[in-house]
Amino acid sequence: MILKSQVEWALHCCAILAGLPEGRYLSTKALAEFHGVPKEYLSKALQSLSQAGLVHTTLGPSGGYRLAGTPAELTFLDIVEAVEGKARTFVCNNIRANNPCRPQGYCESGACAVARVMWEADEAWRDKLRSVRLSDLIDTLAKEIPAELWKSSFEWVLERAG
Amino acid sequence: MILKSQVEWALHCCAILAGLPEGRYLSTKALAEFHGVPKEYLSKALQSLSQAGLVHTTLGPSGGYRLAGTPAELTFLDIVEAVEGKARTFVCNNIRANNPCRPQGYCESGACAVARVMWEADEAWRDKLRSVRLSDLIDTLAKEIPAELWKSSFEWVLERAG
DNA sequence: CAAATAGGGATATCTATTATCCGTAATAAC
DNA sequence: GTTATTACGGATAATAGATATCCCTATTTG
Ligand code: SF4
Ligand code: SF4
Numbered sequence: 001m002i003l004k005s006q007v008e009w010a011l012h013c014c015a016i017l018a019g020l021p022e023g024r025y026l027s028t029k030a031l032a033e034f035h036g037v038p039k040e041y042l043s044k045a046l047q048s049l050s051q052a053g054l055v056h057t058t059l060g061p062s063g064g065y066r067l068a069g070t071p072a073e074l075t076f077l078d079i080v081e082a083v084e085g086k087a088r089t090f091v092c093n094n095i096r097a098n099n100p101c102r103p104q105g106y107c108e109s110g111a112c113a114v115a116r117v118m119w120e121a122d123e124a125w126r127d128k129l130r131s132v133r134l135s136d137l138i139d140t141l142a143k144e145i146p147a148e149l150w151k152s153s154f155e156w157v158l159e160r161a162g
Numbered sequence: 163m164i165l166k167s168q169v170e171w172a173l174h175c176c177a178i179l180a181g182l183p184e185g186r187y188l189s190t191k192a193l194a195e196f197h198g199v200p201k202e203y204l205s206k207a208l209q210s211l212s213q214a215g216l217v218h219t220t221l222g223p224s225g226g227y228r229l230a231g232t233p234a235e236l237t238f239l240d241i242v243e244a245v246e247g248k249a250r251t252f253v254c255n256n257i258r259a260n261n262p263c264r265p266q267g268y269c270e271s272g273a274c275a276v277a278r279v280m281w282e283a284d285e286a287w288r289d290k291l292r293s294v295r296l297s298d299l300i301d302t303l304a305k306e307i308p309a310e311l312w313k314s315s316f317e318w319v320l321e322r323a324g
Numbered sequence: 325c326a327a328a329t330a331g332g333g334a335t336a337t338c339t340a341t342t343a344t345c346c347g348t349a350a351t352a353a354c
Numbered sequence: 355g356t357t358a359t360t361a362c363g364g365a366t367a368a369t370a371g372a373t374a375t376c377c378c379t380a381t382t383t384g
Contacts, residue, residue, distance in 0.1 A: 001165050002371095003252050003280075004341065011276050012257060027360065036260025041343050047362065060351025061359040076279055090165050095174060098198025101314040113302040114173050117238055118165075121290040128283040140275040152263040162352085162360090164340095166372065189329065203374050209331065222382025223328040324329090324383090 003084055006045040009037055010083045011076070011137075013046065017055065018071040018138050019154055020161055025057070027064035030160040034153075045083055052082035062162025071138055077129035089125075090118035165246055168207040171199055172245045173238070173299075175208065179217065180233040180300050181316055182323055187219070189226035192322040196315075207245050214244035224324025233300055239291035251287075252280035 013031050020026055028046055032039035046065055049055045054074060055065045067074065092115040096108070111119070142150065175193050182188055190208055194201035208227055211217045216236060217227045229236065254277040258270070273281070304312065 001163055001246055001251055002249070003163050005253075005255055006342090007252070007280075008255060008257060008276065011280075015276070025360095029360085034261060035257045037257060038343060040345075043361075044343095044363095050361080057361060058351070059349075059360050059362090060353085062352060063350085063360045065361090076283070084163055087164070089163055090169070091167075093167055093170060095170060095197045095199060099196060099311075099315060101311060101318050103311065106308075106311070109306075113299055113306065114170065114177070117291075117294050117299065118169075118173075121238070121287045124290040125283050125287040128286040129279075132279050137275055137279065144271075144275065146268075149261075149263060149265065149268070153261060156263050164372095168373090187329095191329085200374060202376075205330075206332095206374095212330080219330060220382070221329050221331090221380075222384090224383065225329045225381085227330090 001089065003080075006041075006048075006083045007080055009035060009042055010045045010049055010079050013042075013065075014049070014054070014067065014074065014079055014134055015137055015141065016157060017065060017067050018074075018134055019157065020066055021158075023066075024158075024161040025062065025064035025066050026157060026161050030064070030157070034156065048083045049079065052078070054078055054082055058162075064162055067134075071135035072133050074134040075130050076132045076134075076137075077126055079134075080129055081126075088119055088122050090115065090122060163251065165242075168203075168210075168245045169242055171197060171204055172207045172211055172241050175204075175227075176211070176216070176229065176236065176241055176296055177299055177303060178319060179227060179229050180236075180296055181319065182228055183320075185228075186320075186323040187224065187226035187228050188319060188323045192226070192319070196318065210245045211241070214240070216240055216244055220324075226324055229296075233297040234295050236296040237292050238294045238296075238299075239288055241296075242291055243288075250281055250284050252277065252284060 012035055016031065016034065017026060028039055028043045031046070032042045035042070046055070050057055050065070054068055056068050057063065057065055092111055094108070096102070096112060145153075174197055178193065178196065179188060190201055190205045193208070194204045197204070208217070212219055212227070216230055218230050219225065219227055254273055256270070258264070258274060
């Protein structure tokens with residue numbers, strides 16, 4: 001059970017977009033080149049972000065993406081769920097229904113204890129992701145990334161931002 | 163990103179095995195029939211439990227599986243990890259290494275902030291699973307399952323336990 | 325010895341992920 | 355207006371992983 005690589009891509013892209021000046025847009029092409037991933041496939045991840053309303057887009061030359069809100073309004077969970085979906089990671093196949101001792105017409109009263117525990121764990125995962133904002137990530141990155149690299153990356157992006 | 167159905171199967175099988183009297187064993191065949199799942203494939207899940215040391219096995223007629231310890235010593239995490247593996251759900255493809263601005267020979271100092279957050283969320287999921295013991299599940303099931311069904315299932319199992 | 329079992333290897337099938345390609349509509353620059 | 359560039363969506367192919375089956379072996383019970 002492994003998250004799609006698009007999740008990592010989307011998170012990194014949002015981190016880049018967070019540094020974009022007001023009103024500017026960055027294209028799929030630039031984001032793909034910066035991260036060294038296939039443009040067409042990254043495009044699907046960005047479209048997921050767009051459909052979830054996390055980013056705004058414009059068409060045409062100098063078009064591309066920018067965050068829909070401030071980095072403080074965007075959580076890891078928003079981004080992860082936009083790409084990975086909101087479905088729970090444990091699906092109940094209701095195998096108890098095959099129990100040979102089960103009385104005819106016995107109707108389960110909702111999900112059993114097994115499923116509930118698994119879903120609680122799922123929620124714990126989501127709670128953690130919900131508690132970290134994109135702005136928190138930027139703060140950490142700014143501290144950890146060498147100032148020179150941070151600056152040159154920023155300039156690289158600005159050169160290509162429409 | 164969805165957990166294997168074997169996870170559900172393994173959890174249910176452990177719940178059944180927890181009710182087994184000391185020294186008795188229950189076969190793959192019986193467990194598969196009880197849950198209505200393919201015997202050969204369920205066998206793989208049970209082998210995973212065996213390899214993880216969670217259950218003991220014996221061969222021959224009247225052979226099968228029993229818990230290696232008490233239900234209180236076994237957590238959800240033990241069972242889930244035995245079947246699903248201990249690998250983290252977020253894998254870092256190190257796409258920052260493709261950054262065109264990255265200085266030659268620049269060596270990353272461990273995983274970046276993105277990966278660390280995702281791994282913390284993964285840990286939160288595992289912490290939750292670690293906090294629930296098999297004995298807790300049995301307690302809940304005993305409360306929720308109709309006494310009659312509980313009893314007949316128990317008898318069904320005992321008839322087939324070696 | 326005969327029957328039943330766990331275990332493991334090989335293999336097939338199905339599904340989801342990963343990736344590419346192409347056509348369309350919209351937009352900006354010229 | 356024309357052209358270049360872009361996001362978007364549909365179709366499709368390639369790959370990997372999950373699901374499932376089959377068969378052989380060693381071991382144990384009776
Ligand atoms: S026992 Fe729980 S997890 Fe298993 S099939 Fe029933 S509801 Fe689903
Ligand atoms: S930035 Fe983090 S998640 Fe992304 S490639 Fe680097 S270490 Fe991995």
